Amino acid sequence: MLRSLQIEPEKCTGCLQCEMACSYQAEGVFNPSKSRIKIFTFHDEGRFVPYTCTQCTEAWCLHACPVEAIVINEATGAKEVIDDICVGCKVCTIACPFGTVNYNQETAVVQKCDLCGGDPECAKACPTQAITYVDSDHSGLERMRAHAAQNLPQDNA
């Protein structure tokens, strides 16, 4: 069973524990700026929105890479950066239309969500289950419905 990160912004309190957990798992430091998942703040709406790579099928980052440094983990479906092969050219960072591949100047390679190899720390750290790791077939439908409904009557948020 392929699993995906399911994100439900309405449950997010903006505590940033996911960012801390991600940064610690990926870089060994508690530094939200190193996190692959980011919480965006909407003060006017009183909302926090966690956002990270959706491991999209199109995988613009993977196709744009000139040296085959982004590969698919067949077990998790994640598109993973191989640090030893990445030259740091950053083409993937402009190719990803979701903005979820970032260049890390300290390591001189790019970084993106790799689903922690199938046991994502962000989901475990989230105290409100705004981030869960669920069967891919069951993710997204509610959010698609909500987004469609939100756009129905008039203008969006």
Next chain:
Amino acid sequence: MKHVIVGAGPSGVIAAETLRKVDPTSSIILIGDEPEPPYSRMALPYYLIDKIKEEGTYLRKSSSHFGNKDIDIIRDRVSTIDPKNKSLNLEHHDVINYDKLLIATGSHPITPPIEGMDLPGIHSCWTLEDGRNIVNKAKPGSNVVLMGAGFIGCIILESLALRKVNLTVIEMGDRMVPRMMDQTAGNMIKSWCQDKGVSVHTSTRVDAIEKGSGDSLKVKLDNGEVLDADLVISATGVAANIQFLDGSGLETDEGVLVNDRLQSNIADIYAAGDVCQGKDFSTGEYSVQAIQPTAADHGRIAAMNMAGKDTVHQGCVNMNVLDTMGLISSSYGLWMGIDGGESAKLCDNDRYRYLSLSFEDDVMVGAQAVGLTQHVGVLRGLIQTKLNLGKWKDHLIKDPTRIMEAYLANTQAIGHNAGVI
């Protein structure tokens, strides 16, 4: 079905792989004229600084990759094509016939019409062979003159600086990367480089290059200055490799002319990558972009059409990302803005930070950024989805850094009435 691809760069390789996927029983031949396995020119700057070995530039890392996919690689140069007989003449091999042909021959560095450009000690930085020559000659302390501060010049600039040479950059435009970024950004990059000890002359031309003492060269500038150089690197632009198509009946302009299926005027011949004058997403016109993401897109789409799977090319967003000695810049689409369109700008010269967004009505059509590495890709997303930003356009004019929020607010259910719970 027999597919023949001329050119073993990213576009040709991706086309070959796509063909294998969608046309499994076809025969696929990939012709490249360089001795190495298919490699990426994008990776050369990292080879120059010893971050990677030659193998690190290879497009595919496994030596059995092409064999496993039953893609035949022929190392040779195509001299002419004969569309009537559907065949190719090669310099060293026998004639090859094709059912479908892809021209993916890329581009070559142009030699500016300057006296002395044929002297030894003047190199381009385009092939692995060029890279080896530069590595041999660009020793610490040697005098190096870099002609051209466009995209390629700026990328090599960093490698040369890291090799600790005495570097002088000559650019005839009034700023660095003039075809990628505006005055503010181009001058910001220039002052950053000067701050790091690189001598940068903009609005300056090289008049002539002459032999100096021993192996050295004398580079004469139009301001009267004469520079001693152990090595001159010419990075004054590239042009499509279309010369071999002369007389073939294939229509060309800047590159091979194609329709929105990447098909040339001859039905069984397609073009992709740097050699292809393909559709630009932003202008709707056909132009040569010569960038990696476009080469990748072209390769895939041309292959789909060659395999009979009708696929429309919507046009590629022109975009670039550049690292100039640690200062990272990027630009997208109509970064220069449009007549009558609004823009949002945020500039901090002292901290080398700049962000400029261009709009047409409430749709973002272009962007440029200096010093931004987080979430830059969303600029492409905002442009290519033609997202109506609504009130978020005003938010962005007040604070252009809120690009991710603008994207999320318009694509995700986040408002009070999201109604998910």
